[in-house]
Amino acid sequence: MSPLDTEVRVGTVESAEPFPETRKPEMVKLTIDLGDDTVQSAAQLGYHHDPDALPGTQVLCALGLGTVNIAGYESEALTLGVPGDDGNPVLVRPDDDVPAGGELY
Numbered sequence: 001m002s003p004l005d006t007e008v009r010v011g012t013v014e015s016a017e018p019f020p021e022t023r024k025p026e027m028v029k030l031t032i033d034l035g036d037d038t039v040q041s042a043a044q045l046g047y048h049h050d051p052d053a054l055p056g057t058q059v060l061c062a063l064g065l066g067t068v069n070i071a072g073y074e075s076e077a078l079t080l081g082v083p084g085d086d087g088n089p090v091l092v093r094p095d096d097d098v099p100a101g102g103e104l105y
Contacts (some may be wrong), residue, residue, distance in 0.1 A: 003045065004064065005064045006064035006065060007016075007062075007063050007079070007103050007104070008054070008060055008061065008062050008063075008098060008103065008104035009034055009060070009061055009063060009101055009102060009103050009104065010034075010058055010060055010061075010098055010099075010101065010102045010104075011032035011033055011034045011035075011039070011058065011059055011060075011077075011100055011101070012032065012033045012056065012057070012059075012100045013030055013031070013032055013033075013041060013054045013055050013056065013057045013058075014031045014032065014033050014038065014055060015029075015030070015031040015053055015055055016028050016029065016030050016051040016052070016054035016055060017029050018043075018046065018051055018070040019042060019070075019071070021071040021072065021073075021083075022042070022070060022071045024044060025028050025046065025097055026043055026044050026045065026046030026047050027042055027043070027045075027046065027070070028042070028044075028045045028046055028049070028051050028054070029041075029042055029073060030042070030043060030059075031055070032059065032061060032077060032078060032079070033060070033100050034063075034100055034101045035099060035100035035101025036101055037101075038072065038083055039061065039063070039076040039077040040074060040075060040076050040077070041061060041075050041076065041078065041079045042068075042070045043075045043077040043078075043079040043089070044081070044083065044088070044089050045079070045081070045091065046059060046084070046091060047084070047088035047089065048084055048088060048089070048090050048091075049090075049091060052090050057079070057091070057093065058093050058094055058097060058098065058100075059079050059080070059091055059092070060079070060080040060086050060092045060093065060094075060104065061077040061078065061079055061080065062077065062080060063076075063077050065077075065078055069082055079091070079101060080092040
């Protein structure tokens with residue numbers, strides 16, 4: 001997928017765990033099911049989201065941006081968030097359950 005093929009798709013978090021190896025203790029390692037594929041993502045979610053509560057949560061992911069190595073972890077997708085009242089990321093997610101892999105349009 002080239003940068004011109006970037007897409008935003010919905011996925012379901014399969015697993016989430018703290019990522020203390022980074023300089024930012026609020027980082028979380030995610031495994032996300034996109035229906036036809038599974039991707040890894042590292043995201044700054046620890047400010048507003050407990051990693052133990054994230055499995056089963058649907059999230060929006062940007063794909064096609066390339067892979068980034070973060071402290072030895074290959075992050076393949078950008079999990080989308082917006083700044084909360086305190087400026088820290090809050091997940092962008094659908095209000096209702098939707099099929100994993102659905103593309104934002």
